[in-house]
Amino acid sequence: MTALTLTHVSKSFGAVDVLKDISLSVEEGEFVVFVGPSGCGKSTLLRVIAGLEDATAGEVRIGGDLVNRTPPSKRGIAMVFQSYALYPHLNVRKNMTLALRQEGQPKEVIEERVANASRMLNLDPYLDRYPSELSGGQRQRVAIGRAIVRQPKLFLFDEPLSNLDAALRMNTRIEIANLHRQLSASMIYVTHDQTEAMTLADKIVVLRDGRVEQIGTPMELYNNPANQFVAGFLGSPSMNFFPAGLVNEGDARTMGIRPEDLFLSDTGPLGARVVHVEHLGGDTNVIADVQSHQITARLFGQHGIETGQALRLGFKPDKIYHFDAGGLPA
Amino acid sequence: MNKARTNPANTIAMHGALIAYTLIALFPVFVILVNSFKTRKAIFREPLALPDADSFSLSGYQTVLKQGDFFLYFQNSMIVTLASLFFILLFGAMAAYALSEYRFRGGKFLGLYLALGIMIPIRIGTVAILEMMVATGLVNTHWALILVYTAQGLPLAVFILTEFMRQVSDDLKNAGRIDGLSEYTIFFRLVLPLVRPAMATVAVFNMIPIWNDLWFPLILAPAEATKTLTLGSQVFIGQFVTDWNAVLSALSFAILPVLVLYVIFSRQLIRGITSGAVK
Numbered sequence: 001m002t003a004l005t006l007t008h009v010s011k012s013f014g015a016v017d018v019l020k021d022i023s024l025s026v027e028e029g030e031f032v033v034f035v036g037p038s039g040c041g042k043s044t045l046l047r048v049i050a051g052l053e054d055a056t057a058g059e060v061r062i063g064g065d066l067v068n069r070t071p072p073s074k075r076g077i078a079m080v081f082q083s084y085a086l087y088p089h090l091n092v093r094k095n096m097t098l099a100l101r102q103e104g105q106p107k108e109v110i111e112e113r114v115a116n117a118s119r120m121l122n123l124d125p126y127l128d129r130y131p132s133e134l135s136g137g138q139r140q141r142v143a144i145g146r147a148i149v150r151q152p153k154l155f156l157f158d159e160p161l162s163n164l165d166a167a168l169r170m171n172t173r174i175e176i177a178n179l180h181r182q183l184s185a186s187m188i189y190v191t192h193d194q195t196e197a198m199t200l201a202d203k204i205v206v207l208r209d210g211r212v213e214q215i216g217t218p219m220e221l222y223n224n225p226a227n228q229f230v231a232g233f234l235g236s237p238s239m240n241f242f243p244a245g246l247v248n249e250g251d252a253r254t255m256g257i258r259p260e261d262l263f264l265s266d267t268g269p270l271g272a273r274v275v276h277v278e279h280l281g282g283d284t285n286v287i288a289d290v291q292s293h294q295i296t297a298r299l300f301g302q303h304g305i306e307t308g309q310a311l312r313l314g315f316k317p318d319k320i321y322h323f324d325a326g327g328l329p330a
Numbered sequence: 331m332n333k334a335r336t337n338p339a340n341t342i343a344m345h346g347a348l349i350a351y352t353l354i355a356l357f358p359v360f361v362i363l364v365n366s367f368k369t370r371k372a373i374f375r376e377p378l379a380l381p382d383a384d385s386f387s388l389s390g391y392q393t394v395l396k397q398g399d400f401f402l403y404f405q406n407s408m409i410v411t412l413a414s415l416f417f418i419l420l421f422g423a424m425a426a427y428a429l430s431e432y433r434f435r436g437g438k439f440l441g442l443y444l445a446l447g448i449m450i451p452i453r454i455g456t457v458a459i460l461e462m463m464v465a466t467g468l469v470n471t472h473w474a475l476i477l478v479y480t481a482q483g484l485p486l487a488v489f490i491l492t493e494f495m496r497q498v499s500d501d502l503k504n505a506g507r508i509d510g511l512s513e514y515t516i517f518f519r520l521v522l523p524l525v526r527p528a529m530a531t532v533a534v535f536n537m538i539p540i541w542n543d544l545w546f547p548l549i550l551a552p553a554e555a556t557k558t559l560t561l562g563s564q565v566f567i568g569q570f571v572t573d574w575n576a577v578l579s580a581l582s583f584a585i586l587p588v589l590v591l592y593v594i595f596s597r598q599l600i601r602g603i604t605s606g607a608v609k
């Protein structure tokens with residue numbers, strides 16, 4: 001069964017079209033990540049699914065039921081917000097149980113679900129504290145716990161990690177992945193961080209300007225991007241683009257090559273002058289100018305390359321992409 | 331730590347300025363209190379002197395307590411002020427929530443229309459108000475004053491509270507909606523507690539003009555049973571003779587409740603002024 005189906009969903013605020021004809025589906029138990037640059041409508045799409053905004057056109061089905069007219073609390077969803085949105089005047093336990101008490105669940109059920117969620121998220125010591133007495137990471141876990149106790153058909157996460165520092169983000173990312181495995185629930189996760197998208201997703205939906213650019217597994221998108229935007233958006237550092245004419249005289253297309261597919265080669269076709277070197281220990285990122293085009297090469301291991309140095313870069317012919325003027329593969 | 335705050339010269343200058351301002355602000359209160367305990371002669375001979383054995387007198391307080399039904403006036407003022415504040419805050423907050431939270435046709439215009447009231451003094455409409463009160467039979471009731479003061483206080487209340495409510499996180503309200511809270515519960519249980527400092531600010535701004543008002547009590551509710559404290563004190567001010575002892579004693583009494591209410595609201599008020607400065 002499909003957990004969520006969107007068919008031709010559009011959303012406008014007055015004259016501004018924020019979402020344009022979006023169709024997609026989320027299978028039962030699937031972890032789907034929406035990615036896209038800031039302002040592309042990810043949060044709006046999530047809010048339409050949650051019922052916090054009405055779709056201007058199109059159908060939203062959750063677990064097969066048409067929910068366009070159903071209020072958020074009856075849609076069988078739970079949402080984790082970027083700002084945590086914990087109730088400041090309630091302690092952790094009450095924050096987690098509010099929805100269940102509102103639904104009129106029996107006391108034993110509530111207790112049991114809180115105990116389970118709290119064990120899963122290591123929240124036991126904090127159940128009687130107020131949100132202001134918790135660290136950012138703990139608040140985030142409470143927000144996730146509040147979603148879990150509802151046992152929703154569909155979890156919605158809106159950039160849940162963006163307020164955490166890098167180390168905590170990585171830990172929480174792993175926790176969320178574990179959670180998904182344990183609960184085997186359907187989840188939608190919004191982020192503009194492509195690393196989160198690649199590491200967590202069963203399926204990635206790339207959005208731009210309110211349109212779906214491509215839907216697929218992380219490796220499908222990485223290996224076969226539908227267009228130049230998707231190619232540039234996924235992968236870090238992002239794909240290099242330059243006129244194919246630099247390599248093949250007279251070729252008018254744009255050539256794309258990932259930084260990790262470039263290597264040093266005395267006979268390589270790209271003559272470059274090093275602008276900047278980032279030594280990461282395991283990798284070395286070389287930023288260099290090829291004529292007036294800046295490209296990044298990610299070399300494995302440590303290299304004694306210096307700024308201003310001239311070098312030649314090569315690549316395997318099967319690793320390159322070509323795009324036409326409209327950004328489509330050519 | 332902020333450098334300007336730890337520098338001793340700055341600290342002294344800052345506290346000096348604040349103390350000077352406090353003295354200026356408290357001076358009239360001080361003069362009223364001190365002189366209310368003096369004989370009439372002493373008040374005029376040395377208005378700034380503290381009462382001593384010679385000049386000490388409680389005659390003002392005796393007059394006030396004997397003459398008229400002072401406690402009734404006091405009670406009237408209290409009822410009118412508190413009821414007006416209650417309605418200003420309740421309706422002001424509700425209107426502000428609607429204006430800040432819901433997008434509806436004419437919402438912007440309505441906000442502007444409500445804010446316009448800040449600039450138009452309600453006293454301009456006194457004659458019409460009086461006619462209305464006569465027609466509805468509300469003259470000489472507490473309701474006459476409460477309704478007028480509520481109308482007078484609402485524009486500013488709506489204006490201030492709308493701004494504050496816009497800052498309440500959307501995510502929080504949305505979390506409530508997903509958890510199945512009704513719009514009323516979201517308003518009363520989530521939003522109102524978060525704008526409490528702003529509510530206190532509005533309450534203090536409105537409390538003092540209402541408590542001190544002479545105009546509307548004189549016109550709409552001058553009857554003995556509904557006289558407010560300010561109006562009641564006027565019996566001591568005559569065209570030819572003014573019983574200064576009594577006037578000052580009545581004023582001393584009148585200051586008291588305002589002070590108490592202010593202390594209640596001020597903790598919130600300070601938070602209101604500094605909120606946003608520190609997260």
Ligand SMILES: Nc1ncnc2c1ncn2[C@@H]1O[C@H](COP(=O)(O)OP(=O)(O)OP(=O)(O)O)[C@@H](O)[C@H]1O
Nearest residue numbers: 013016018036037038039040041042043044045192
């Ligand atoms: N209530 C609204 N009225 C008008 N325009 C809005 C409203 N809400 C969002 N928008 C517009 O819709 C677009 C998409 O907003 P949205 O919040 O969905 O972006 P996003 O993809 O979540 O971005 P971010 O990564 O920064 O969170 C933005 O251009 C925004 O200005």
Ligand SMILES: [Mg+2]
Nearest residue numbers: 042043044159
């Ligand atoms: Mg967003």
